[in-house]
Amino acid sequence: MTKNKIKTKKSNKTLETAREAGYFGKKMLESAIRAQDEGKPIGWSMANWWEGDIIAKAMGVNLVYPENWGAFCASIRRAEPFLEISDGEGFPNTLCGYARNNIGFAKTLKENDFVIPADAPGGGLAKPIMMLASGAACDARYKWFQSLGRYLDGVPVWMLELPQTGAREFFLPENKANNLKFIVKELKLLIRFLEDLLKCKMDDAKLEAMVDQAFKTLGLAHEVDLLRRNVPSPMVSQDFWSIMIPHFYLPDDPEAYEFYQRVYAEVKHKVDNGIGAIPNEKYRMMFGELPPWHSIGFFDDIAERYGIAMVMESWNYHAPTPLPEEEIDGVTDPLERIARLCYHKYTEYNPAALKYAVAPSYFSAPFLEYAEIYRTDGFMAHPLMSCRPATYTLMQTLQRLEEKRLVPGVVVNGDIIDLRVFNLEEAYSKVEAFTETMDHYRELRRKAGMAW
Amino acid sequence: MEEQNNTGLRRAAEIYRHRGLRARQLKEEGKKIFGYFCCYPPIELLTALDITPIRVLGNMDEPVTEADDYLPPVMCIFCRSAFDLGMKAQYNYFDGFVGAHACDGAERTSFIWQNYIHSPCNFQLDVPHTAHGPALTFFKEQIALFQKTLETFCGTQIHPDDLRQAIALHNRQRALVRELYGLRKPNPPLVSGTEMLQVLIAVMSIPVTEGNDLLQAVINEVTTRANPHAPKHRLLIWGSLIDHAAFTELIESSGFNIVVEDTAIGTRPFWHDIEMTADPLDGISDHYLNEVLCPRTFRETGPSYQADSDARFNYLKEFAKHWNVDGVFANIIRNCDIHGYEVPVIKDYLNAIGLPVLVIEQDYSTAALEPLRTRFEAFAESIDGY
Ligand code: SF4
Numbered sequence: 037m038t039k040n041k042i043k044t045k046k047s048n049k050t051l052e053t054a055r056e057a058g059y060f061g062k063k064m065l066e067s068a069i070r071a072q073d074e075g076k077p078i079g080w081s082m083a084n085w086w087e088g089d090i091i092a093k094a095m096g097v098n099l100v101y102p103e104n105w106g107a108f109c110a111s112i113r114r115a116e117p118f119l120e121i122s123d124g125e126g127f128p129n130t131l132c133g134y135a136r137n138n139i140g141f142a143k144t145l146k147e148n149d150f151v152i153p154a155d156a157p158g159g160g161l162a163k164p165i166m167m168l169a170s171g172a173a174c175d176a177r178y179k180w181f182q183s184l185g186r187y188l189d190g191v192p193v194w195m196l197e198l199p200q201t202g203a204r205e206f207f208l209p210e211n212k213a214n215n216l217k218f219i220v221k222e223l224k225l226l227i228r229f230l231e232d233l234l235k236c237k238m239d240d241a242k243l244e245a246m247v248d249q250a251f252k253t254l255g256l257a258h259e260v261d262l263l264r265r266n267v268p269s270p271m272v273s274q275d276f277w278s279i280m281i282p283h284f285y286l287p288d289d290p291e292a293y294e295f296y297q298r299v300y301a302e303v304k305h306k307v308d309n310g311i312g313a314i315p316n317e318k319y320r321m322m323f324g325e326l327p328p329w330h331s332i333g334f335f336d337d338i339a340e341r342y343g344i345a346m347v348m349e350s351w352n353y354h355a356p357t358p359l360p361e362e363e364i365d366g367v368t369d370p371l372e373r374i375a376r377l378c379y380h381k382y383t384e385y386n387p388a389a390l391k392y393a394v395a396p397s398y399f400s401a402p403f404l405e406y407a408e409i410y411r412t413d414g415f416m417a418h419p420l421m422s423c424r425p426a427t428y429t430l431m432q433t434l435q436r437l438e439e440k441r442l443v444p445g446v447v448v449n450g451d452i453i454d455l456r457v458f459n460l461e462e463a464y465s466k467v468e469a470f471t472e473t474m475d476h477y478r479e480l481r482r483k484a485g486m487a488w
Numbered sequence: 489m490e491e492q493n494n495t496g497l498r499r500a501a502e503i504y505r506h507r508g509l510r511a512r513q514l515k516e517e518g519k520k521i522f523g524y525f526c527c528y529p530p531i532e533l534l535t536a537l538d539i540t541p542i543r544v545l546g547n548m549d550e551p552v553t554e555a556d557d558y559l560p561p562v563m564c565i566f567c568r569s570a571f572d573l574g575m576k577a578q579y580n581y582f583d584g585f586v587g588a589h590a591c592d593g594a595e596r597t598s599f600i601w602q603n604y605i606h607s608p609c610n611f612q613l614d615v616p617h618t619a620h621g622p623a624l625t626f627f628k629e630q631i632a633l634f635q636k637t638l639e640t641f642c643g644t645q646i647h648p649d650d651l652r653q654a655i656a657l658h659n660r661q662r663a664l665v666r667e668l669y670g671l672r673k674p675n676p677p678l679v680s681g682t683e684m685l686q687v688l689i690a691v692m693s694i695p696v697t698e699g700n701d702l703l704q705a706v707i708n709e710v711t712t713r714a715n716p717h718a719p720k721h722r723l724l725i726w727g728s729l730i731d732h733a734a735f736t737e738l739i740e741s742s743g744f745n746i747v748v749e750d751t752a753i754g755t756r757p758f759w760h761d762i763e764m765t766a767d768p769l770d771g772i773s774d775h776y777l778n779e780v781l782c783p784r785t786f787r788e789t790g791p792s793y794q795a796d797s798d799a800r801f802n803y804l805k806e807f808a809k810h811w812n813v814d815g816v817f818a819n820i821i822r823n824c825d826i827h828g829y830e831v832p833v834i835k836d837y838l839n840a841i842g843l844p845v846l847v848i849e850q851d852y853s854t855a856a857l858e859p860l861r862t863r864f865e866a867f868a869e870s871i872d873g874y
């Protein structure tokens with residue numbers, strides 16, 4: 037493990053609106069704490085790609101996301117003590133850093149009779165009455181909540197499945213219908229669980245309104261993504277990692293929609309006036325997967341030193357492309373609409389996955405498409421010690437990007453939480469050398485008659 | 489390989505040592521061979537089509553070299569090792585490959601396997617993480633798609649009677665494995681952990697009928713021979729799989745008899761029979777989703793931590809009672825999240841029923857085994873005072 041040589045430098049977001057986005061993270065945490073004071077139900081939730089959290093919120097549960105809180109703890113360098121507690125409890129230190137952070141916090145909370153310690157980062161997480169686990173994307177999303185039973189004794193975990201069909205199997209007749217039917221049934225079970233737990237009924241009109249709102253917000257977030265195709269790039273990943281919180285966690289919140297209207301206006305203004313997010317954009321790169329939250333300033337530095345704009349990042353956190361009309365026209369049942377949205381999110385890159393032989397479609401295939409759409413010169417892979425699911429497919433992505441799209445990659449090792457594995461000096465020298473590689477491949481693409 | 493008419497343990501050891509040999513012979517005879525990952529693909533469908541299912545395993549003895557460019561070092565090294573062998577053409581006799589969404593590692597490795605190691609037929613089985621009613625329906629539908637894929641590939645339909653016969657053959661195998669497990673109840677056990685491992689890997693490397701003959705021969709042999717084993721501490725292994733005899737030999741030469749393994753090359757694939765249902769896919773789907781007890785499947789939480797642990801692990805209490813277990817080795821292949829998250833709860837549960845637990849996170853390498861010996865020896869000593 038390398039010595040910690042990290043500067044404590046926050047990122048300079050290039051969008052005015054990105055600077056406002058911290059409000060939404062605070063809003064989630066504060067409303068849970070307020071809910072606790074008012075005796076209202078609180079839930080801890082995994083990000084679940086809009087499958088179940090809207091339902092829980094429509095039932096009046098105030099949700100907080102320990103994953104997101106983990107990123108926050110890491111960004112202010114407050115995760116370490118919680119990680120040590122988790123290790124001391126016997127959990128392997130190779131588990132997801134966010135999970136270890138949350139396990140450490142849950143133990144602290146239990147030992148404090150469930151009164152949040154006064155110095156908890158961001159005000160801490162209030163004790164939940166339920167935890168909403170997810171079968172999507174990684175095993176940590178349910179094993180972690182299950183393991184919290186040790187500290188949150190008697191708090192039920194509801195496991196919401198999101199099927200993940202293979203790229204080839206996606207095209208088999210019946211498979212889509214089976215998947216959608218399954219998701220809807222899972223949602224009905226979730227509603228039944230919540231109704232039993234909360235002793236109240238789902239307000240269908242409220243759910244419908246929230247789903248409508250979520251579709252609108254996600255649509256707008258996608259419009260912002262489209263604007264990022266422009267050269268020079270009107271915003272960069274440093275902006276995205278701030279503005280993603282409202283659409284990823286709060287798309288049903290009208291404030292999130294209003295926020296995206298302002299984001300859209302600002303980004304559009306920059307596009308219309310040819311204003312780039314960074315001065316002298318020379319290289320356009322993609323980033324996968326989760327960033328080193330503790331050292332986001334690194335991206336500003338490479339922009340300044342080498343003219344590198346991070347123009348697109350992991351598929352995970354982005355709104356999907358809007359559902360094709362024939363998919364959603366006349367579909368009014370909110371559960372069916374949610375099912376179609378999540379299924380679409382998880383399968384829309386399946387054709388690309390087959391074309392480039394990069395199944396599973398999630399994680400890898402989108403980058404193969406982004407390469408051209410966002411006219412990228414390179415890919416930065418950030419293998420994470422503690423988020424393996426996001427790391428498993430990085431090598432494949434690197435390989436296929438170079439082979440099929442003539443877009444080279446550079447590997448910068450690091451972690452979402454652990455400070456020890458990120459060596460800033462080494463990262464700079466790798467990136468500096470990589471600029472020459474990008475020049476070389478630009479030439480290769482030109483010779484091969486590629487469009488960018 | 490020595491004479492094929494070796495029977496019993498000797499033959500099992502031979503097959504274990506030359507895992508692909510029988511499959512290659514069958515292939516030369518014109519038979520179809522499919523590889524599969526972990527305990528979840530329903531191999532009965534393959535048997536019904538006269539396809540030999542071969543379990544994909546790694547090799548703790550072989551450094552991972554080829555996989556480095558495709559799977560990152562932070563991944564479960566068992567998965568990396570299996571893929572590495574695939575890239576080194578050690579499974580190049582497969583006519584097909586069945587991946588499953590067993591755990592993250594198995595799922596991603598299966599996908600990447602299909603991208604880089606090309607078999608004529610591939611299928612990726614989505615196994616739900618929950619055992620809710622709708623999950624079972626969905627899983628059955630997935631299995632039906634798998635069936636159709638196989639039928640298209642083979643150009644022939646599976647007749648329900650053939651499927652029933654395949655289920656019966658695999659149930660027979662399960663029963664024989666359980667019978668063999670029963671022979672580990674005496675003290676000393678009639679079968680060692682190393683012998684058991686070799687037998688189980690052997691039956692996962694040959695057609696089911698040959699596996700059943702082998703099991704029967706092993707049972708005959710161990711019940712009639714002079715028991716070569718001496719009484720030692722009786723160990724239950726829980727957790728990630730062990731697929732190399734060097735590991736079991738190390739444990740058994742450090743003061744233990746391994747008497748039962750709750751792992752993917754142990755009780756998990758064999759402990760329950762598939763029920764013969766009117767539609768065979770009902771019994772098959774129920775078996776694989778509900779009866780294969782890997783902690784990768786989420787079971788509803790109970791009203792309390794204790795109730796939840798009891799519901800999830802009471803079968804271990806039964807194992808401990810019937811096999812008269814003195815201690816438990818929780819084997820965690822480094823980066824196996826499924827078992828990693830369970831470490832504190834499994835310790836809580838087993839300690840509460842009076843069983844000491846040794847947890848080791850290991851790197852799936854025979855080169856890294858010897859340093860573990862002192863830990864097993866110390867554990868054996870500590871059991872005396874427990
Ligand atoms: S392992 Fe990765 S994807 Fe899973 S919860 Fe942790 S950070 Fe999120």
Ligand code: SF4
Binds near residue numbers: 782827
């Ligand atoms: S953790 Fe479970 S599902 Fe994954 S490889 Fe091991 S036994 Fe199979």
